[in-house]
Amino acid sequence: MEITTQELKHCDLIKVTGRVDSSTAPAFSKALEKANEAGHFKIAVDMSELEYMSSAGFRALLAAQRNCKRYNRGELVLVAVPVRIREALELAGFTELFKTFGDSITAVGSF
Amino acid sequence: MTFPAKFEFLDEIREFIAEIARKGGFTEKEIYSLQLAADEAATNIIEHAYEGVSNGYLNVTCDMVGNRLTITMRDTGKPFDPSKVKQPNLKADLSDRQIGGLGVYLMRKLMDEVRYESNSKTGNLLTMTKRRG
Numbered sequence: 001m002e003i004t005t006q007e008l009k010h011c012d013l014i015k016v017t018g019r020v021d022s023s024t025a026p027a028f029s030k031a032l033e034k035a036n037e038a039g040h041f042k043i044a045v046d047m048s049e050l051e052y053m054s055s056a057g058f059r060a061l062l063a064a065q066r067n068c069k070r071y072n073r074g075e076l077v078l079v080a081v082p083v084r085i086r087e088a089l090e091l092a093g094f095t096e097l098f099k100t101f102g103d104s105i106t107a108v109g110s111f
Numbered sequence: 112m113t114f115p116a117k118f119e120f121l122d123e124i125r126e127f128i129a130e131i132a133r134k135g136g137f138t139e140k141e142i143y144s145l146q147l148a149a150d151e152a153a154t155n156i157i158e159h160a161y162e163g164v165s166n167g168y169l170n171v172t173c174d175m176v177g178n179r180l181t182i183t184m185r186d187t188g189k190p191f192d193p194s195k196v197k198q199p200n201l202k203a204d205l206s207d208r209q210i211g212g213l214g215v216y217l218m219r220k221l222m223d224e225v226r227y228e229s230n231s232k233t234g235n236l237l238t239m240t241k242r243r244g
């Protein structure tokens with residue numbers, strides 16, 4: 001798993017690639033928390049090169065979404081969710097908790 | 112195949128399952144499901160059965176019989192029965208959403224059958240099966 005964070009004018013674009021499981025999810029959580037600690041609550045998570053995500057990754061997304069949406073100060077959205085990961089998110093009933101966008105330009109533009 | 116009961120080995124466990132499933136003619140979608148179910152099962156064993164234990168082992172088998180793939184996981188940790196885990200409320204609001212129990216829920220949804228046996232002598236045995244197609 002690799003994470004790159006880009007601080008843009010209206011939101012942070014966090015790209016997570018590779019595989020997120022119980023071993024790598026803590027680093028993913030940390031990247032999301034770091035954005036929040038910097039006072040950034042508008043976050044787009046780019047999943048276009050994500051190969052795999054288990055419920056450990058879902059947990060990280062859920063915690064970040066709660067933190068972002070608190071006091072209506074922001075939101076976390078998902079970008080280019082690969083089909084297998086989308087199916088797992090659907091199975092977990094998670095798709096209704098996150099807005100999703102097909103590409104990062106549209107997602108960034110939504111903030 | 113025996114793996115150390117550590118999260119760092121989840122990758123290898125998923126690869127082990129995928130290789131056998133691929134040879135068994137499962138589709139990529141089904142292979143992803145099998146990997147996710149095995150990951151969630153192994154994660155629960157590492158997290159709950161081996162809670163506070165750093166040198167535990169996990170014995171994983173994966174076999175095709177006819178058009179069915181059977182995954183077993185054996186551990187010698189504390190009994191952890193996935194069927195006793197409460198089903199998460201998948202309709203709850205963001206603030207009430209519980210993440211606990213999600214792994215077990217996914218295992219049950221992704222596999223055709225999930226069985227659990229605990230034996231004080233031989234340890235815990237989780238058996239999961241999925242039909243191809």
